[in-house]
Amino acid sequence: MACKILVIEDDKIQRELLVDILVENGFIVFSSHSAEKGEKLVGQENIDVVITDVRLPGKSGIEFLKSVKRVRDVEVIVVTAFSNIDDAVKAIKLGAFHYITKPYDVDVLINLVKKCCELSRLRRALLDKDKIIFASPVMERILSMASLFAKADAPVLITGESGTGKEVIARYIHKESGRKGKFVPVNCTSIPENLFESELFGYEKGAFSGAVKSKPGLIEEADGGTLFLDEIGDLSLSLQAKLLRFLQEKEVRRVGGLETKKVDVKVVAATNRNLEDLVKEGKFREDLFYRLNVLRVKIPPLKQRKEDILELSGYFINRFSRKYGKQIALSSEAIDLLLSYDFPGNVRELENILHRAVLVADGEIKPEHLGINKKESVFSCVLPPGKRLPDYIDEIEKAILLNALEEANFVQTRAAKLLGIDEKSLRYKRKKYGI
Known part of the structure; x- marks a missing residue:
């Protein structure tokens, strides 16, 4: 999606000239003759970068910068006359990305804008990945607990229904732990059982047919970081035994290898199943359960934390609106319907519903765009x-x-499995829709 630029300049000729130049360079451009109107446009249009003159009628460019930075993380380039260098220094102190003096080199300005756009894109990608949206007291308690557990050496077990955000909490624990290594997610259901041991522990050259060179496993990859074992309740008993040994010894031995290697890994496991029941049924090792169940985080379903629905809805609508270059709002009738729905698929279902709604709605999401009925049909x-x-x-x-x-x-094999179709069908559909 193209970067959105706002030009604030009271001189009409200069404003229109700069707008034309930016449009020619592929940017989506909005313009304003005043800071007051500019502030409104920043929020309404999800602006990425602002280019503002210092001297404006009414509120100055410096005052605009001060007020907009309080409420929004937008990149600002300040344009000033050479004699106003003090204003430029003030602007930098207030958080402006850069300043340029009149008359300026157009190529220099375009390069600055491109850098700002990339910075904005990276920041938004980071926020989309790591930001936890909530309003409920129960989620506040969960995050406080997760932050505390992040500092401990013991494993953390996260339980909750599918779609409640277990991986989001696992990533939060990794972030709060301060560990410098990677966060390595492992979906215990997506790796075939005959490959799981070699994927998790690695293998040496010649360990089996096709092992033409040695390869470290996912545990080694997570050394110094966090290993996230999702859907741990679906592991076979034989693999559970190997995992237990690793948790006890804190070391790995590659398939086909003789030497062991000590690793420093924070283990976070998650499941949507009742492990206590699986232990009683003989499907989950009791010793592994007690090894994992030291620090436990239980995430309630979305229907038990209604306060989060509107916060999450606003976040998803904003995210998908940016993605598709649309301006979408949520009608009061749609809000009522969302709040009355039980969301059996939890946060993931809410995300899917609003993703589709943003695609099909024009300006405002109405109840018919949500595809919800009282029988809990998603469409x-x-x-x-x-x-x-x-x-x-x-x-x-x-x-x-x-x-x-x-x-x-965008791993095609995994996506096809999630959809319940083969990879050939997925390739065809991606080509059909230009994805």
């Missing part, structure tokens, strides 16, 4: 006004495909 039986059925079905399918691909980090 509506009512065709939105002005839509043809084939087009509407395509929109829904594209949204589902995009969500699965994003969840799988």
Whole structure:
């Protein structure tokens, strides 16, 4: 998606000239003759970069910078006359990305804008990945507990229904731990059992047919960081025994190898299953359960923390609106419907619903765009006004495909498994929708 630029300049000729130059360079450009109007545009249009003159009618560029930085992390380039260098220094102290003096070199300005856009893109990507959106007291307590557990050496076990955000909490624990190593996620259900040991522990050259060179496993990759074992309840008993040995000894031995290697890994495990019941049924090792169940975080389903629904909705709508270059709001009727729904698929279902709603809505999300009915069907039986059925079905399918691909980090094998289709079908559908 193209970077959005706002030009604030009271001189009409200079403003229009700069707008034309920026448009020619592929940017989406908005303009204003005043700081007051500019402040409104920053919020309304999700502006990435502002280019503002210092001298403006009414509020100055410096005052604009001060007020906008209080509420929004937007990059600002200040344009000043050479004689106003003190203003430029003030601007930098207040958080401006850079300043340029009049008359300025257009190429220099364009390069500055490109750097600002990249910085904005990286910041938003980081926020989308790591930011935890909540308003409920229960989530506040969970985050406080997770922050405390992050400093301990013992494993952390996260439990909760599918879609409640267990990996989000696991990433938060890693971030709070201060560990310099990587966060390495392992989905225990996505790796075939016959490959799991070699993937987790690594292997030496010649360990098996096709092992043409040695390869470290995921545990070694997480050395100095965090190993996240998702869906731990689905591991076979034989693999549970190998994992238990690693947790006890804090060392790994590659498949086909003789030497062991000590590793420093923070282990976080997660499951949507009741491990106590699995232990009673003989499907989960009791000793492994007690080894993992030292520090436990239980995430309640979304229906038990209604306060989070609107916070999450605003976040998802903003994220998908930016992605598709749209301006979308949530109607009061749609809000009522969201708050009355139980969300059996939890946060992931809310994300999917709003992803599709942003795609199909025009300006405002209404109840029919959500595809929710009281029978908890994710898709509506009512065709939105002005839509043809084939087009509407395509929109829904594209949204589902995009969500699965994003969840799988665009790893095609994993995305196909999430969707319940083969890779050939997924390739065809990606080509069909231009994904």
